[in-house]
Amino acid sequence: MTDTMLADTPLPSGGSDVVLRARGISKSFFGVRVLSDVDLDVRRGEVHGLVGENGAGKSTLMKILAGVHPADGGSVEFEGQPVAWSHPRQAMDAGLVTVFQEFTLLPERTVAQNVFLGREPRRGGFIDKKGMQRRTRDLLDGLGVTFIDPGARISSLTVAEQQIVEIVKALSFDARVISMDEPTAALSDHEVELLYAIIRRLTARGVAVIYVSHRLKEIFDLCDRITILKDGALVSTDATADLTDAELVRRMVGRPLQSYFPGPVDGTALGDPRLELERCGNEFVDGVSLTLRAGEIVGLAGLQGSGRTELVEGVFGVHGFTRGSMTLDGRAVRFTSPRSAVRAGLALVTEDRKAQGLALGQSVLDNSLLVVRSVFAGRTGAARKRVPGILSSLEVSSRGMDQEARFLSGGNQQKVVLAKWLVTDPQVVLFDEPTRGIDVGAKVAVYQLMRQLAAEGKAVLMVSSELPEVIGMSDRILVMRDGELAAELPAGSAEHEVLAAATGSGEAPDEGAADPRADDEGGRP
Amino acid sequence: MKRLRVDSTVIVLGILLLVIAIGAILVATVGRSFFSPGNIRDILTGMSVLGLVAIGQTLVILGASLDLSVTYVISLASLIAATTMNGNAANIPWAVTLTLLVCALIGLVNGLIVTVLKVNGFIATLGVGLILQGVLNTNFQGSAGSVPWAFQLIGATGLGPVPVSTIIMIALAAVVWFLLDRTRTGAHLFAVGGDPEVARLSGVRTRPPLIAAHVLCSIFAGLAGLLLASRLGVGSPTVGQQGGYALLSIAAVVLGGTLLLGGRGSVWGTIGGVAIFAVVDNVMSVMQVNPFLKDVVRGVVIVAAVAVYSRRAIVRRRTRFGPGGTRTGGDAEAEAAAPAMVAASHALEAEADRVEGDAATQGGAR
Numbered sequence: 001m002t003d004t005m006l007a008d009t010p011l012p013s014g015g016s017d018v019v020l021r022a023r024g025i026s027k028s029f030f031g032v033r034v035l036s037d038v039d040l041d042v043r044r045g046e047v048h049g050l051v052g053e054n055g056a057g058k059s060t061l062m063k064i065l066a067g068v069h070p071a072d073g074g075s076v077e078f079e080g081q082p083v084a085w086s087h088p089r090q091a092m093d094a095g096l097v098t099v100f101q102e103f104t105l106l107p108e109r110t111v112a113q114n115v116f117l118g119r120e121p122r123r124g125g126f127i128d129k130k131g132m133q134r135r136t137r138d139l140l141d142g143l144g145v146t147f148i149d150p151g152a153r154i155s156s157l158t159v160a161e162q163q164i165v166e167i168v169k170a171l172s173f174d175a176r177v178i179s180m181d182e183p184t185a186a187l188s189d190h191e192v193e194l195l196y197a198i199i200r201r202l203t204a205r206g207v208a209v210i211y212v213s214h215r216l217k218e219i220f221d222l223c224d225r226i227t228i229l230k231d232g233a234l235v236s237t238d239a240t241a242d243l244t245d246a247e248l249v250r251r252m253v254g255r256p257l258q259s260y261f262p263g264p265v266d267g268t269a270l271g272d273p274r275l276e277l278e279r280c281g282n283e284f285v286d287g288v289s290l291t292l293r294a295g296e297i298v299g300l301a302g303l304q305g306s307g308r309t310e311l312v313e314g315v316f317g318v319h320g321f322t323r324g325s326m327t328l329d330g331r332a333v334r335f336t337s338p339r340s341a342v343r344a345g346l347a348l349v350t351e352d353r354k355a356q357g358l359a360l361g362q363s364v365l366d367n368s369l370l371v372v373r374s375v376f377a378g379r380t381g382a383a384r385k386r387v388p389g390i391l392s393s394l395e396v397s398s399r400g401m402d403q404e405a406r407f408l409s410g411g412n413q414q415k416v417v418l419a420k421w422l423v424t425d426p427q428v429v430l431f432d433e434p435t436r437g438i439d440v441g442a443k444v445a446v447y448q449l450m451r452q453l454a455a456e457g458k459a460v461l462m463v464s465s466e467l468p469e470v471i472g473m474s475d476r477i478l479v480m481r482d483g484e485l486a487a488e489l490p491a492g493s494a495e496h497e498v499l500a501a502a503t504g505s506g507e508a509p510d511e512g513a514a515d516p517r518a519d520d521e522g523g524r525p
Numbered sequence: 526m527k528r529l530r531v532d533s534t535v536i537v538l539g540i541l542l543l544v545i546a547i548g549a550i551l552v553a554t555v556g557r558s559f560f561s562p563g564n565i566r567d568i569l570t571g572m573s574v575l576g577l578v579a580i581g582q583t584l585v586i587l588g589a590s591l592d593l594s595v596t597y598v599i600s601l602a603s604l605i606a607a608t609t610m611n612g613n614a615a616n617i618p619w620a621v622t623l624t625l626l627v628c629a630l631i632g633l634v635n636g637l638i639v640t641v642l643k644v645n646g647f648i649a650t651l652g653v654g655l656i657l658q659g660v661l662n663t664n665f666q667g668s669a670g671s672v673p674w675a676f677q678l679i680g681a682t683g684l685g686p687v688p689v690s691t692i693i694m695i696a697l698a699a700v701v702w703f704l705l706d707r708t709r710t711g712a713h714l715f716a717v718g719g720d721p722e723v724a725r726l727s728g729v730r731t732r733p734p735l736i737a738a739h740v741l742c743s744i745f746a747g748l749a750g751l752l753l754a755s756r757l758g759v760g761s762p763t764v765g766q767q768g769g770y771a772l773l774s775i776a777a778v779v780l781g782g783t784l785l786l787g788g789r790g791s792v793w794g795t796i797g798g799v800a801i802f803a804v805v806d807n808v809m810s811v812m813q814v815n816p817f818l819k820d821v822v823r824g825v826v827i828v829a830a831v832a833v834y835s836r837r838a839i840v841r842r843r844t845r846f847g848p849g850g851t852r853t854g855g856d857a858e859a860e861a862a863a864p865a866m867v868a869a870s871h872a873l874e875a876e877a878d879r880v881e882g883d884a885a886t887q888g889g890a891r
Binding site for chain 2: 087088089092093104105106107108109113117118119120122125126127129
């Protein structure tokens with residue numbers, strides 16, 4: 001075991017224990033405040049947990065610290081020196097390296113080539129391959145990793161091994177602070193143990209680790225101190241010993257439900273089952289049984305990567321189910337393509353409207369007719385007559401139906417996506433993150449539409465990462481964990497109940513019965 | 526969990542051996558010897574011009590660009606060389622220098638258009654190619670200039686059955702291999718072609734490697750033009766188009782296992798691809814196959830070879846149940862690049878040449 005990289009690193013001068021000090025960090029994107037006035041101190045040799053709900057601003061904070069985004073306000077000191085990095089490389093050279101969720105490795109190059117990319121050691125003007133391999137070997141040995149060959153191609157490594165390569169790359173910059181964004185998202189149990197061991201080795205050398213994770217068990221196992229963010233603001237920074245699971249969850253989610261969720265439309269009646277799944281599974285989810293009834297809105301909650309999107313994609317035939325059975329209005333169905341699902345009367349409002357929902361260069365009218373034209377060509381003429389009415393009922397504000405979709409605001413784009421499906425008269429409507437990135441007014445319009453669909457006797461399934469939305473809109477809440485349905489909760493359940501089911505930490509998290517491996521997949525990093 | 530994967534250069538070599546074996550048997554059926562010195566010399570001669578062009582093409586394709594202008598650069602180079610030499614051996618050094626300088630300049634223009642103006646390599650070099658074609662057609666009605674005997678020797682002599690031109694080509698391939706393997710420019714070219722964002726985040730300056738690749742590609746096309754001038758004894762404004770070198774070189778590169786999306790490949794694979802073409806052509810010539818059938822066979826070889834790679838390189842999304850594939854960053858990158866590939870393959874079809882099949886296959890398979 002050689003500790004060459006850090007053995008010759010002098011302690012940061014100034015005697016301060018704080019390696020990284022951020023004060024008053026603020027950031028807005030497109031006028032939306034993502035971070036306001038956040039402080040963070042990271043001490044030498046500690047594991048500093050950073051937790052918060054989706055959208056709490058963790059990733060943005062990490063990216064600002066890493067020099068990916070500039071902060072709008074606030075200051076950062078690294079090893080006592082004020083810094084203002086404008087490029088990630090500057091942060092790396094200084095000794096702050098971030099291991100992002102998406103790996104920054106070239107799959108077709110070797111481990112050593114990736115570790116030293118952009119800084120290849122040279123001898124006589126040419127790359128010193130042997131030296132590069134040897135130094136990579138040394139760094140790997142320093143972490144106790146002997147099973148990765150510096151000459152192996154990245155694409156031949158497992159995700160966990162790639163993660164280690166990312167860490168080695170970080171170390172090759174002589175990192176004093178390594179921040180890791182959901183490092184265990186794609187790892188299996190024993191791989192997580194390995195990562196723990198590596199992190200402990202790093203901290204023993206005085207490297208500080210910023211650890212972002214949704215898995216509370218990991219946070220409590222690993223972190224010395226925990227910073228909680230909520231809605232872009234700092235809630236607290238405490239020593240781990242001073243916090244309980246329950247208290248942590250309360251601080252993460254404790255906020256009143258917004259009042260803008262409309263109730264059911266008068267006269268909405270719960271009817272017969274419309275879509276039923278019996279032990280359905282594909283490559284991503286398994287053993288899913290559920291029933292969607294006419295007139296109800298079912299919310300589907302779960303952590304990132306728990307298989308929510310994969311479930312609706314299974315229903316919709318994107319990655320059709322290979323196991324189990326599905327019935328629609330009592331008839332057995334099996335969709336192998338979205339086209340067959342649409343023909344049967346399903347609609348899927350996809351997660352990413354720009355990439356999956358709209359033809360951005362086409363007009364509002366063409367987008368509204370996109371599905372009808374391709375699947376029910378014979379109904380196009382009739383549908384065209386209905387489009388203006390549907391668009392105005394959704395209150396789409398555009399300069400006209402011939403305006404290109406790309407010029408609309410996010411909310412109006414989403415309404416055009418809704419219009420596209422409404423003209424097909426769907427009987428079962430699947431919504432995947434229907435309000436992501438749209439303004440409050442458009443959100444309310446989406447909610448009202450859902451209620452309207454339910455009142456018309458349609459079945460609605462909504463996937464959402466926003467707990468208030470799930471709780472505010474759902475007549476029933478299904479919670480996914482690890483590719484399976486973990487729980488079904490009644491309307492009006494509390495956020496911590498949903499979160500507990502999603503993380504598998506149980507109803508009483510502080511009893512220590514928590515399952516740390518709740519969200520053990522990250523199937524779509 | 527480790528996936529076994531055979532190096533693509535090994536596959537190319539395997540295909541080459543297979544093609545040679547089949548070819549040798551076929552040639553034997555008509556009572557000729559495939560391995561006679563004369564025949565080997567024919568094959569190696571057939572490799573040298575396309576080999577030079579394909580070496581350069583490998584560089585730009587590794588950087589996720591393309592060069593369609595090589596056809597016209599070849600013609601222009603043959604003309605500049607032949608007219609500058611003008612039959613006088615004393616002019617050879619100057620003529621060669623001038624030719625390669627002009628080619629390097631064209632490559633620089635290509636590289637700058639691709640990197641600074643951010644025009645897709647396909648379109649940028651198509652445009653530059655059209656400009657060059659216009660220049661050629663306005664200034665030259667037919668063959669021009671005259672190449673002195675001393676220079677013609679390069680294309681005519683050999684060591685035993687091995688032509689000097691092939692030796693030069695192989696030596697330059699070795700230089701390019703060294704460049705790719707042992708210089709930062711080479712390493713960064715792989716990075717820029719593989720994922721420009723990863724390269725940028727790692728502190729790589731993304732423009733210089735790709736510009737260098739374009740300059741070298743044009744210089745290699747210029748060398749091919751010099752070799753053709755040496756063989757013909759004159760410069761010709763159509764010699765590049767007649768050979769169909771742009772698309773054929775791209776096909777050879779892809780046949781050699783280099784990813785058309787950039788970031789993966791090797792120059793030796795490309796030489797293997799060129800050799801496969803040369804052997805197939807030779808066998809068909811010896812057997813006096815109808816020339817149209819030749820094109821059919823070439824097309825089949827390209828499609829079949831790329832289909833082999835695609836089967837090997839199927840990107841699997843990480844599955845949770847059932848046999849697990851490991852999803853890597855490269856998959857997302859490949860998915861992101863797929864639309865551009867499809868567009869490129871459509872454009873290739875529009876070019877209505879014999880080799881569009883490989884690009885379409887490659888594009889479709891991703």
